[in-house]
Amino acid sequence: MKHLNYIIVVSLLWGACFAQAFKTSQEVVAKLRTFQAQSFKNIDAKAKFKLEDDIVDTLVDSVKLAVKEPQNSELRSEVIRVSVLFLRHDDTQYAGELLLPLYEKNKSEFKNLIRNLPAADSRMVLEAVENASREASQGNG
């Protein structure tokens, strides 16, 4: 009986871990919507780094989901919006690398996705993603 209890507890914990790890698209979209242009205003360097880290973690999850759910246009447009926001404030243009799985999956679809953005933003996203793609395959030398 003691062993059975032990097994049940371990299985429940295991299940809880997976439930925590796999976020639904609604949760991810809701999280993405919390990132706004105002989020970057009047914050010190430390808070900016924290915000950037939060955006990075959310973008990683959301890009994974967006690759799995190609029909989820709401998620995709939020991913692009937050990426543009991040690119505007990040010197290193890391969002390009984060968007890479989405770009590699279907390039023409990705270009359609950024078509509705203002020209400068669209160019910025495409440039960042293409640079990241080239760096991944050929290096930075």
Place this chain on the structure above:
Amino acid sequence: MRTLGENLNLFKKVTRLSMALVFITSSALADITEELKDLILTGDLNGHIVEDNKFDFTRGSKTAKKVVPRGSKGQVLEVKQLKKTKSFAVKIRISSVGGNRGRTTAKVNDEVWVYYSTQKGRRPWVKFKDEIGQTVQDPAVGLIAHAQRDGDALAIPGVVAHPELPTVEEIIENSEPEKSEVTVDPNLAKNSDRKSTEGAFCPTCPELASPRTLQSTKTEALNIVSLTNRVVDPNNPWSNDPEIMNYSNSAQTQKMIKHAMNNKSRRPTGYCYRFVKRSLVASGVVSKYPPGGHARDGVKDLKAQGMKNLLDDPKYKNKIKSYRDVPKGMIIVAHNGTSASGDIVVKTDWGAMGGYVSDFFTPNPYTEGSPKARRAARAGKPYKITGVMYKP
């Protein structure tokens, strides 16, 4: 019957012998250049049959005879670098046809030319394997070597027989012109101080020093090293190290920093190592363009050009804990031990005053300012400084 001591001696001998063998083998392997042997297509490519020695890889080219599908494998026979695009034409013998065979007429043992693009933003859709079956990380070096070897065999118009890495002259020619110092014509300069008259105003004169006191004279005397006439900054921990100070204050280093700042782009391009290499070559710190394709190779490449890694010296290793501790003008290489390319930058000034320049400028150290580096640290693979390179 052997005693325990004899057995131990034999064991020691065998261990030493095997260690020596491992060392010799690893040293020999380290010197193997990235030789291209086999090729794998990661996308559908046109197979060109080149006649009359004319290469045409443009869209709708008549030399494109068959599609070589994704997943096909081949053996590299010949390589040419194309003059105009600096990309490569690679002749292969197809060893296996991948993808949907119904869509192609390509057969095993067909010999065709495929295009290997090195242009920015274009993927070559080709991977190379070396003689031991490992993927070649920087095929451009191997392709150039191959093309140099094949160049003499066939002189084809429009093809570089001996392609080479960029020369000093080419780099200087393609660099931005040096920005001249902003000078003010004394006759046009305006006096912004309303309390003083024009006669007391001189735009080019240094500020009038405050009257000297005994204390200020003593401080000045302390700040001057009499023999070398070198000013010692009490806040600079490197002040008493002539080797470091000579490098950091040398004209070549200043020129390198200036070149890097003049030629950086507004946003990152993903070519940090390339920009640093160009500045090193243009300023004369190194004489040849280093060949590596990844910033993580910076330590090895630059050592081959006569530069030294400050971290090799235990005296300095303890002194450098972060990017901010690195002296002015040194090349900082950082990597986290993964397959990532790593980062390389030039430090522009002393201590926290200095920024970091490669393909773009940032005032923040990579390990702190880069979201990528912070993410790697959170994942347990932090970026660490692997090299602080300088020319002794």
